[in-house]
Amino acid sequence: MRRALSMAAVLAFAASPALAQEPALGTQAQRDAGKVLYEAKCAHCHGLNGDADAVGAAYLRPAPRDFTSSTFKFRTTMSGELPSDDDIRRSIREGMPTTGMPPWPTLSRADVDNLVYYIKTFADDFSGPFGIPEMIEIPKAPSVSAETIARGREVFVENQCVDCHGNGGRGSGKSAPTLTDQWDYHIRPADLTKRWTFRNGSTREDIYRTFNTGLDGSPMPAYEIEPIEDRWALVDYVVSLSADEPNYATAVVATPVTEINDAAFEATPPSLFAIVGQVVEPGRAFYPGISAIEARALVTADQVAVQLRWNDMIADTRGMNGPDLPVDETERWIGAPDTSGTFSDAVAIQFPTETPEGVEMPYFMFGDRKSSVDLWFADLAGPTGQHYIGNGSGNVRAGGPALGLRAAYDDGMWTATFTRDRNVEGHIGFDEGAFVPVAFSVWDGFNAESGNRRGLTSWYYVYVDVAEKPSPVGPMAGYGFLTLLLGVGITAFMRRKYSGA
Amino acid sequence: MNVLVILAIIAVMVALRFLKPTIVVWAIAWWFAVFAMANYGIDPPVPTSVTNMFMAIVTIALLAYVTAAEGRMREAGESLVAFFTSKKYFIPLVIMLVAVPLLVAFNVYSSMTTQPAPPAAGRTIHPPPPATVSFKGRTVDLNNDVNPYRHLEDDDSEAFAQHVDNGRRVYYENCVYCHGDNMAGDGHFAHGFNPIPANFQDPTTIAMLQEGYLFWRIAKGGPGLPVESTPWASAMPAWELFLSEEEIWDVILFLYDFTDQRPRAREVHE
Amino acid sequence: MKNAVKIFGFAILVTAFYSYVGQTVPQKITYPPESATLGADMSSAELAEAGETIISGKGTCLGCHTIGSGADPSSLRFPDLGGIGAAAATRVEGQDAVTYLAKALYEPNDFIAEGFLPGMPTINRPPIGLNDDEIKAVIAYLQTLGGEPTVTLVTDLGYTTEVSAAPTPGATAAVGSGLDGPGVFQTYLCGTCHNIDAAGALAGPSLYDVGSRLSNAEIYEAIMDPDATIADGFAGGVMPATLGATGFYTKISSEELRALVNYLSAQTGG
Amino acid sequence: MRDPLPQRLGESRYFWGLSRERLAVAGGLLAAAAAVLLLAPIEAFASAPQDAANPAYREFPVVGSRVIMWVTAELHLMFAAFVLAVPMFAVIIEIIGYVSGDKRYDALAYEFTKLLSVSFSFTASLGAMLTFLLVVLYPALTDYLMSIFSWTFFPYVALFFLEAIFLYSYYYGWGKFNPKTHIFLGIMLNLVGTGIMFIADAWLTFMNTPAGISETGELVSLSAAFMNPMWMPINIHRIIANIAFGGSVAAAYAAFQFLGAKTDEERAHYDWMGYIGNFIAIAALLPLPFAGYWLGKEIYAFSQSLGITLMGGTFSWLFIIQAILIGNLFLAANYYLWVSMERIEGAERFRPYIKYLLIVIAGCFLVWATPHSLVASVEEARKMGGAHHPVLGVLGVMSAKNTAVNILILTTFLSFLLYRRGNKAPTVSWAKAGNIAQIAIFVSVVVFVTFLGVYGYFVEASVRIGLSVPQVLSVIFCMIAVTTIDVFMYRNARVTGKIKWGQMSARSQYALFFIALTFAWTMGLMGYVRAGMRQHWHVYGVLEDTSVDAFTPTLGYASNVVSITVLIFFVFIAIVFWLAGLSGKKAWEPAVKAGGEPGEEGAE
Known part of the structure; x- marks a missing residue:
């Protein structure tokens, strides 16, 4: 097995262009064609000179790649080396999820080649002696099993991955808040429980490549783990932490129970919602620290409870927070970590104050002047939930019914549970079978989020499930029998009429 | 486009050709072929509202085809009568008589047990602007x-x-x-x-x-x-x-x- | 007869089918825009909402007035309307807020707030020409600025605008070619903001000597692109907003414009 | 306030015991007089000084003003369409009969005309009722329209009298005048009728695309107001649609008679008449989409808001309904031709092609009915990545629809071609080459049309809209070229079998009813969108609708109103059929069986 693998690797190496001894720089015509395309599509962010000094660069985080730096994160080459042409191609073709770099599936192969040749003119290294990088081998992946995953976990711990990525892989390791990249920007370790956010790709090969090459410029080093089986075991472990794709929901089902407790919550399936930055009110133009939130809901005869869970790098319980705090408009992006403890983590659930008539709903950003919203708000620095009424993002005031709150932070994950009386005069009720519009907001104190600078969702629904569902057996039997009768009837009729024929 | 499904549909239709079935079987086969195409052949699947409309059109077209010629009308009538009366088709008839009520019962079951979907509204994508x-x-x-x-x-x-x-x-x-x-x-x-x-x-x-x-x-x-x-x-x-x-x-x-x-x-x- | 019954049954079937098709598409009622539906049964709060639209839209009030700008009143050319709902009741002895606001809108130059110049156009007359209901909505909105609205459409303000004979609701000034310069000046209510026969500035600079200050081309530019050059001591943006809101730029014909420019260039003072 | 006269006109007791001729004359003259009588007070009313106490609206009891206006206008329109269309093909058929000397055509033209006189009275009565309702229920709107169009009422009334004179002299003068004089009368009847329609069109198109008025709505130029942007497109659209509609109603009449026929001769005659009526309907249907595009384009050019309201907003769903209607029409028309081939000896050889024709028609139908933005649940939408389906979305846009319609038209044309050849074999030496040429033309036009359709996805909108012109032209070219070849190729063709007129199944006759009903329903629906796209305006952008009915109702509601209107229309038209059937049974000659099928020349 091993032999076959290394044979294959040798063959692959022999076929690779690196042996040609000359870096592939393309013809002048190709580079010129690449330049035209680059200036039309890429220069907005990566800069006319490839130095990421461009109009778009100021607004995108992570910042666009500076091609003149000769530092590239996504490679199949040894740490510190330049990327291969195929690496650049892959980055262009597939883009990077959750960054400003989109995939470019419409570009032709020739277009991408031309772009690669042109991009390589920005740094002299590409045409120099380093222009022929040393590739790593990616052997064929062995099959996955429970053992390899368990072994992967051991490798994960042995190699101190937990220091940054955290014990649960949620990106909440003890050194995570201190990490910065080569340009002194704060950088977060990847949340391994959300594989779809991996910028270097989320297939097994992609993950293998990531930790074998390291991500140059970032604190992620290259690992040389031996034996090779252990490398794949680590991959298998990471893959086992999450699904391929986020299973985003459109509704939370509030399950009827007799008593609200943790066991009941654990028994209900969670609904996952994507959190995105607030893009409307002043305080927009930032990137939220939280990317998704998970919700569960329960109802009893007189109570309703919503449990929210989300991954946070660090629990900020110092300072304070609120949905109505003013935001400094000029501040666009927190370049360095803000650990001053000014803002605490916070979360809010939003419902319309009154059941909307028809399809018209309050504006999703804390309501509007005409229709208000209820905010169930928890400043996680404190032990109690607060109720706010919102008539627009600039018009939020405390008030409304009492809320119960339980919140805890454990291994990179916040869990906050709100409870409220099921029916409160003047506020939205949770009638059986109703779809109650709901939206969520979450503030990451570490990211200096407060007031309107927050991660949010637009409207989704809480479906209040019916406690006693009618048994389907009766109608099933009834309709089935009727159909049978009809069939037999037709048959009898046909036989009688045509049996002579 | 889901190439495998499409190929399978084509294969079934071609195979059917060699069996030389009656016009009724052909019509039913076509109906299901289009149905399978809309539901499984196209990726992402066609929304139910559109599939329903497609199937209505296909039904009308197939009816028109069967009734457009006296010969086909007769053939269809005869094969239907044969299906219900002939000994040869006794077993398929019984299967159908049992299967259809079961299908109906299953439909009732699934419609009663699935979670209702959030209210959907057909949005107008390009609403007319004011003057x-x-x-x-x-x-x-x-x-x-x-x-x-x-x-x-x-x-x-x-x-x-x-x-x-x-x-x-x-x-x-x-x-x-x-x-x-x-x-x-x-x-x-x-x-x-x-x-x-x-x-x-x-x-x-x-x-x-x-x-x-x-x-x-x-x-x-x-x-x-x-x-x-x-x-x-x-x-x-x-x-x-x-x-x-x-x-x-x-x-x-x-x-x-x-x-x-x-x-x-x-x-x-x- | 039997045929007739059959055919009629068929007709019912076909039309019923098409009716059904009509029910399967999204069902949406399109209501006229809000401003067009001031109903007598609207509450004061709803009226205030409509009023807010009118103030920024048809009423063009925000071309001159500000709401809660917080600026020093002496730096403003027109009164800030922030808190007017509360202040209105105290402005004139013996007048409640509604009466005061109604008077301020129907007879704007009757009572001039201290430190400001007259020059507000009568709001129920062209070019703005709000109707009585719309004015009530505006009053309701103004009341919300610092108070609670009390006006409804059934409130009697003591003013009625005679409905003009022209068929258009909220008829605007008669516009047609053949107007001379002074006619144009009057028709488009330039005199509301600009003195033409005296030196004193109103909302805008006096034009009594404009012909000696500016060339024809400059006058033309000052009309068509007022913010290109702004006279000292005047705020930019007011004139384009006012003219734009009254539809000046869409209505004025080139002959009228020429007449106006010629007329203004003839104003050389004295 | 309510004048009983026009209502009484509609009551049937006046019809009992009077001879049909006298009744018709009396009805027509009464209606004309009523129209004049009604117009005079309107004139006075309009010039009266405006009184603030005059309400802008009055409410009609129970159903409301909008519905009664809607139904009345629609019924009036349907009858008017019938009355305007029937003389057109009656005269054409008469001319064919005169030129060819074949008496059957003359008899057929007379049979068509028989339907006319009673319909004319109905039209006039409904028109009077419409005017009356307008004055009573919408006085402010009426005033305004009067202030614009008062002068056009005089020529209108004059033409109305002329119409009555020409119509009755044409009908009663049958066989009594010199044939040339009679044909002249028929042509004049058509010219006058078209003139009436043109004037009435100006009134209603003005409401959609007002022109020739000042900012404040006062009349500046009557000619501009009259010839407003939508006027000519609507005229053309209506002329064509009227012919299609008239043909389909006449075919329905024939089907009705066919089903009730006692003898084979009767059956043969009415079978033939139904065939001709249907032929006229479908021939007129083919160019209708093109006229529709022109109309839509003019509306878009007049105002983007109006254009998007029409095509892109809520009404975009209406065009899905329309697609289903038109698709049904094409399908039913083809169906009728295919069933008709059953009565042609020798047409069996074309039967295998039918399934391919059907597949193409169904395919085009599917494309045409695919909406651009789909109704989908959130999950479905998420899978699609938006409201547009990545595959079907491509079919939802105009390029695909234009292509589908053009191919649909070509397929229908092909069906007819096959039908025509059913019992004939060419005798000319170049028959094979001719066939190849025809196929080549067909194939190349289909390829060209499809190419333009696909190309449309890659160019900007204004160019794409322009592409529909070459598509249409190539289709028209194909039809003309193929027909020309066909005519020469089948000159002196060998007749291989008989056409057994009258040997038709009842199914085919129901297809004719279906076509007539679908046509009527389509007209009703299109009337709704033409009026509905103004939304809350009486006269778009000028006179606002402030009545309780200012909102635009749902499509489902509109469908119900249209369905009811169509049913009322068919009850009325049944009365017309019955009255027309009261006259002597000897108005036609038995169809001559020898020689090619009749009607073919009528088609060309």
Whole structure:
């Protein structure tokens, strides 16, 4: 097995262009064609000179790649080396999820080649002696099993991955808040429980490549783990932490129970919602620290409870927070970590104050002047939930019914549970079978989020499930029998009429 | 497109040809072939509303075919009668008599046990714009006001380039988060919104519209959508709160410039 | 007869089928825009909402007034309307807020707030020409600025605007070619903001000597692009907003414009 | 306030015991007189000084003003369409009969005309009722329209009298005048009728696309107001649609008679008449989409808002319904031709092709009915990545629809071609080459049309809209070229079998009813969108609708109203059929069986 693998690797190496001894720089015509395309599509962010000094660069985080730096994160080459042409191609073709770099599936192969040749003119290294990088081998992946995953976990711990990525892989390791990249920007370790956010790709090969090459410029080093089986075991472990794709929901089902407790919550399936930055009110133009939130809901005869869970790098319980705090408009992006403890983590659930008539709903950003919203708000620095009424993002005031709150932070994950009386005069009720519009907001104190600078969702629904569902057996039997009768009837009729024929 | 399913459907139809079945079997086979094609052959699957309509049309067409010739009518009638009366078909008949009620019962079961879907509303994607909008106290006539900088394209390319550049700045400052770097509606935050942000690369969006329409949508955003476009789930901000009129016209120039498209021209009466 | 019954049954079947098809598409009622539906049964709060639209739209009030700008009153050319709902009741002895506001709108130059100049156009007359109901909505909105609205459409303000014979609701000034310079000046109510026969400035600079200050081309520019050059001590943006809101730019014909420019260039003072 | 006269006109007791001729004359003259009588007070009313106490609206009891206006206008329109269309093909058929000397055509033309006189009275009565309702229920709107169009009422009334004179002299003068004089009368009847329609069109198109008025709505130029942007497109659209509609109603009449026929001769005659009526209907249907595009384009050019309201907003769903209607029409028309081939000896050889024709028609039908933005649940929408389906979305846009319609038209044309050849074999030496040429033309036009359709996805909107012109032209070219070849190729063709007129199944006759009903329903629906796209305006952008009915109702509601209107229309038209059937049974000659099928020349 091993032999076959290394044979294959040798063959692959022999076929690779690196042996040609000359870096592939393309013809002048190709580079010129690449330049035209680059200036039309890429220069907005990566800069006319490839130095990421461009109009778009100021607004995108992570910042666009500076091609003149000769530092590239996504490679199949040894740490510190330049990327291969195929690496650049892959980055262009597939883009990077959750960054400003989109995939470019419409570009032709020739277009991408031309772009690669042109991009390589920005740094002299590409045409120099380093222009022929040393590739790593990616052997064929062995099959996955429970053992390899368990072994992967051991490798994960042995190699101190937990220091940054955290014990649960949620990106909440003890050194995570201190990490910065080569340009002194704060950088977060990847949340391994959300594989779809991996910028270097989320297939097994992609993950293998990531930790074998390291991500140059970032604190992620290259690992040389031996034996090779252990490398794949680590991959298998990471893959086992999450699904391929986020299973985003459109509704939370509030399950009827007799008593609200943790066991009941654990028994209900969670609904996952994507959190995105607030893009409307002043305080927009930032990137939220939280990317998704998970919700569960329960109802009893007189109570309703919503449990929210989300991954946070660090629990900020110092300072304070609120949905109505003013935001400094000029501040666009927190370049360095803000650990001053000014803002605490916070979360809010939003419902319309009154059941909307028809399809018209309050504006999703804390309501509007005409229709208000209820905010169930928890400043996680404190032990109690607060109720706010919102008539627009600039018009939020405390008030409304009492809320119960339980919140805890454990291994990179916040869990906050709100409870409220099921029916409160003047506020939205949770009638059986109703779809109650709901939206969520979450503030990451570490990211200096407060007031309107927050991660949010637009409207989704809480479906209040019916406690006693009618048994389907009766109608099933009834309709089935009727159909049978009809069939037999037709048959009898046909036989009688045509049996002579 | 799901090539495997399509090939399977074709294979079944070809195989059926060799069996030389009656016209009724053919009609049923065609019906199911189209049904399978719509539901499984096309990826992503066709929404139920459209499948229902397709199947209605196919049903009408098949009925028309069977009844269009006396011979086929007779053949269909005879084979139906044979199916119900002949000994040869006794077992299939019994299977059908049992299977159909079971299918009905299953349908009842699944409709009673699945979670109801959130209220869906057919949104109007391109609602008609008002004739005029008020922009910071000024009335903009959407029908007759053209982009005041569009003419620079022919008159003064340098000034035009400046406006496009300004539009580029406005775009990256405000729009890129959702509409994306490639203007394909796949920005950073796009996945968090429903409806998803407009894809300007799609030739059925901005290329179909006059610039006044874009001005209206940009200036008034989601909150300014007319009732027929409810539910107002659109996260598009009302940019009149943040941008000047010139900035909006400039960013419109940039949208067309970047996507290599041209606004729909005003048509002149002959 | 039997045929007739059969055919009639068939006709019912076909039409019923099409009716059914009509029910399967999204069912949406399109209501007229809000401003067009001031109903007598609207509450004061709803009326206030409509009023807010009118103030920024048809009423063009925000072309001159500000709401809660927080600026020093002496730096403003027109009164800030922030808190007017509370202040209105105290302005004139013996007048409640509604009466005061109604008077301020129907007879704007009767009571001039201290430190400000007269010059506000009568609001129920062209070019703005709000109707009585719309004015009530505006009053309701103004009341919300610092107070609670009390006005409804059934409130009697003591004013009625005679409905003009012209068929258009909210008829505007008669516009036609053949007007001379003074006629144009009057028709478009330039005199509301500009003195033409005296040196004193109103909302805008006096024009009594404009012909000696500016060339024809400059006058033309000052009308068509007022913010290109702004006279010292005057705020930019007011004139384009006012003219834009009244639809000046869409209504004025080139002959009228020429007449106006000639008329103004003839004003050389004295 | 309510004048009983026009209502009484509609009551049937006046009809009992009077001879049909006298009744018809009396009805027509009464209606004309009523129209004049009603117009005079309107004139006076309009010039009366405006009184603030005059309400802008009055409410009609129970159903409301909008519905009663809607139904009345629609019924009036349907009858008018019938009355305007029937003389057109009656005269053409008469001319064919005169030129060819074949008496059967003359008899057929007379049979068509028989339907006319009673319909004319119905039209006039409904028109009077419409005017009356307008004055009573919408006085402010009426005033305004009067202030614009008062002068056009005089020529209208004059033409109305002329119409009555020409119509009755044409009908009663049958066989009594010199044939040339009679044909002249028929032509004049058509010219006058078209003139009436043109004037009435100006009134209603003005409401959609007002022109020739000042900012404040006062009349500046009557000619501009009259010839407003939508006027000519509507005229053309209506002329064509009227012919299609008239043909289909006449075919329905024939089907009705066919089903009730006692003898084989009767059956043969009415079978033939139904065939001709249907032929006229379908021939007129083919160019209708093109006229529709022109109309839509003019509306878009007039105002983007109006254009998008029409095509892109809520009404975009209406065009899905329309697609289903038109698709049904094409399907039913083809169906009728295919069933008709059953009665042609020798047509069996074309039967295998039918399934391919059907597949093409069904395919085009599917494309045409695919909406651009789909109704989908959130999950479905998420899978699609938006409201547009990545595959089907491509079919939802105009390029695909234009292509589908053009191919649909070509397929229908092909069906007819096959039908025509059913019992014939060409005798000319170049028959094979001719066939190849025809196939080549067909294939190349289909390829060209499809190419343009696909190309349309890659060009900007204004160019794409322009592409529909070459598509249409190539289709028209194909039809003309193929027909020309066909005519020469089948000159002196060998007749291989008989056409057994009258040997038709009842199914085919129901297809004719289906076509007539669908046509009527389509007209009703299109009437709704033409009026509905104004939304809350009486006169778009000028006179606002402030009545309780200012909102635009749902499509489902509109469908119900249209369905009821169509049913009322068919009850009325049944009365017309019955009255027309009261006259002597000897108005036609038995069809001559020798020689090619009749009607073919009528087609060309």
